Amino acid sequence: MLKINKRTKLAVMITAITMTSSTAVVQAAGFQLKEQSAEGQGNSFAGQTAKAVDASTIFFNPAGMTRIKGNHVQSNLSFIRPSADYSHKSNSSAGGGAILNRTTGVDGGSSALVPAAYALWDYSDDIKLGISINAPFGLSTEYDEDWIGAQYNVFSEIKTINFAPSIAYRVNDQLSIGGNIQFQKIEGKLSNINFVPGAVLSTLTADDTGLGYSFGFLYEYSDTGRVGFNYRSKIKHTLKGDLSTPDSASENLNFDAHADLTLPAVVSVGLYQEVSDKWTLLADIAWTDWSELDELNVIRDSDGSTRSTTVYNWDDTIFAAIGANYQFNEKLQLKFGIAYDEGAANDADRTAGIPDATRYWASIGASYKINDQATLNAGYSHIKAKKAKINENHKLGNLGGGTEFSGEFDSNIDILSIGFDYKF
Template sequence: MKAAPVRSLGIVPAIILSMGAAGGAHAAGFQLLEQSASGLGNAYAGSAAIAQDASTIFYNPAGMIKLDGINVSGGVNAIRPSFKFGNDGSTGPGGLWPVGTNTGGDAGSWGLVPNLYGSWRINPDWAVGLGIGAPFGLMTEYDDDWIGRFHSTKFSIESININPSVAYRVSDRLSIGAGLNWMHLDADYRRAAMLGPMGPEGRAGVKMNGDGWGWNVGMLYDITPDTRIGLSYRSAVKMDVDGDTKVYGPGPVGVLMRADAETSVKLPDTATLSFTHNLNDRWQLLADVSWTGWSKIESLDIYNSGPVPDDSLDLKFRDTWRIALGANYRASEKWTLRGGIAWDQSPVRDAEHRPTSLPDNNRYWVSVGARYNFSERASIDVGYAHLFVKDTDINNNAGPSKGTVRGDYSSNANIVGVQVSYRF
C-alpha cells in the first residue's frame, strides 16, 4: 500500500511533458511557437528576421529597432489537437491486471494561447519592450477507464512567461537585442493506481507549481535594403516546481496517502536563423531553420516526502530541428496574403520512450493567413495552420506497477489565430 501506488504515478512526465497553456499539441515536443498570429500564416518562417510588429520581442528582440514609435500587439491562438489511440496488446500492472477495451476517446481538446507585446523606440538607437506569452504547453485527457489509465488519464497545465527586452542599433545595417525571462507554471495530473499487489484500483494525482529564469538575445543584419538575416537564441530555463501527491481509494473513498513533492528540470534552449527577401514590391520570401536542445531532458526525477518513494522516468530525448519556408503577397495597400510550410522534428526518439501524456511524432505544417491594414497605424492578422502528424507507434513499458501501453496513435492539429496591432 505504500510503494505500489506512488511508483505508478508517472508524475514527472506529465508535469514536464505537458507544460504551457492548456489544450494543445502543436510544435514538436511541448514547445509553443504560437506566440503571435501574424507569423502563423507563414508557419513562422522568417520569425527571427521579419520584425513586422511588436511580437518580434519573443522571436528576436533586435527587431524592435525596425518599429517606429510605440507599438502594441495582442492576440490569441486557438489550438485543437487530436490524439486517437489504437490498442495492440497493452497490458496492465504486473502484466495481469485487466485493462479493458476502452481506447480512451480523443485525448486532445481546444486550448487558447494568448499573447501581448508592447515596444517603444525611445530614439533612433534604442528601443525597449515587454512581451507576455506561454512558450511551452500541452494537455491530454483520456476516458477514466481507458486501457492506458495506469499511465495517465488527464493532465492540464498553464504557464506564463514575462519577457522585458532592450534593443540597440549598432549601425544602419546591424541591430542587437536582449531580454530577461521569468516563467511560471501550474500543473494538475491524474491517473489510475493499484493500491496493492492484487488491487483494488484507486486513483492518484498531483498538483505542482513553480518558476524559473532565463534570457534571450538576438541580432538583425540588413545585407541589402531588400535582404535581411536574423539570428536569435533563447536560453534553457531551470524550473523548480513543488506541490503535493495524493493517492485516493476506489469509488468514493477519500485520500489514503499524501506527500510533499518536488522536482526540477531544464526546459530546452532554442537557436533560430531566419532570412527574408523582398523579391519585388509585392512578394516577400521567408525561410527559417531552428534547433532545440531537448537532449537536456534525458531523465526526469521526482522526490517525495514521507512514505511515498521517489520516482524516475527515462526519456532519452534528442535534439531537434525545424525548417520552414513562407511567402507574403502584398495584394493592395490594405491586404497582405500569407502562406507557409514547415517540417518539425519530435524529441521523442522511439516507441519505447513515448509517454501517453506526449504521444508526439514528426509533423508537417501547412499554413495560410492574411493581414488587413485599417490605416497606417492599425492592422489585424488572421492565420490558420493544419499539422499533419506521422502515425505514431507506442510500446511504453513503465514497469510492473503501470504495465505496458502498446499500439499506435492517429494524430493531427488545427490552429486558428487572430492578432490586433497598433502604432502610436
C-alpha cells in the same frame, strides 16, 4: 493640449498589455508552443527570426525592435484543436486488466486557447524597449479513467507564462542587437490510476518560478533583405507540490513532493528577402535542446525517496520553415508557409502524456491594414503528425497489478490565430 511624456506612454502600454493577456495560459496543447503571433502563423513562422515587421519580434528576436517605428501594443489569440486517436495493438494484464480495458474511441487531444501580448516603446531612433507576455511551453492531454493506459496517464498538463522586459539597440545602419530577461512561471498537473488494491486516481500538482534570458541580432545586408539570429536560454525548475489520492489514506499515495524539470534552449536563424514589389520570400530554421528531457523523477520530500520515474530519452529537434508573402494591395497582404517539425520522442520511450512525433505544417494567412494605426492579422495552420508508436511497460517502475500495452497514435492539429496591432 494634454501632453503625454514618455514615462506616461510606457505606463499606458503596460496597462494595455496586462489587460490583453489577462487569460494568459489557461491551457496549452503541445509542449513547445510556436503560436506567439497571428502575423507569423500564416507563414508557418518562416522568417520570423528576421521579419521584424511588428511588436511580436520581441519574442522571436528582440533585436528586430529597431525596425519598428512608433509605440505599439499587440494582442494575439490562438485556438488550438488537436486530436490524438489511439489504435490498440496488444496488451498483457495483471490484476488491473479487467478495470483498465477500453481500447476503442480513445483520443487524448484537448483543445486550448493560447494568448500572446506585446508592448513596444519607441524610445529613440536607436533604442527600443519592449515587454512581452507569452506561453512558450505547454501541454494538455486527457483520457477516460478506464482506458488501457490509465495507470500511466489520465491527465497531463503543463502551463507556462513568461514575462520578458526587452531592449534593442541599433549599432549602425545594418546591425542591431537586442535581448531580454525571461521571468517564467510553470505549473504542472499529472494524474494516473493506482492500485492499492482497487483503482484510485492520484494527482500530482506542483509549480515553480525560474529565470532565463534571450538575445539576438539582426543584420540588414540590403534595403530588401535581412538575416536574424536569436538564442533563448534553458530555464531550470524544481517544481514543488504534492501527490494527492482522495480515495486512499495510504501514505505512499499522499505526500509532499518535488521534481526537477529543465525547459530547453532554442536557437533560431531566419531570412527575409523581398524579390519584387509584390513578393517576399521567408525562411527559418530552429534547434531545440530537447535532450535536456531525459527522465522525470518524483521525489518524496519527507525521506528523499524516488516515488516514480518516467523515462523520456528525448532527442534534440530541428524546425525548418519556408514561406512567402504577396502584397495584394496597399492594405492587404496574403501569407503562405510550410514547415517540417521534427519530433523529440523515440518509439521505445514515447508516453501517452506526450505522444510526440514528427509533424508537417501547411499554413495560410493575411494581414489587413485598417488604417495608419491599426492592423488585423489572421492565420490558419493544419498540422499532420507521423503515426507515433507507443509501448508502455516498465517506465513507471513496478506495475503493481496494472497493464502493459502497445499501440500507436494518429495525430492532427488545427490552429486558428487572430491578432490586432495598434500604433500610437
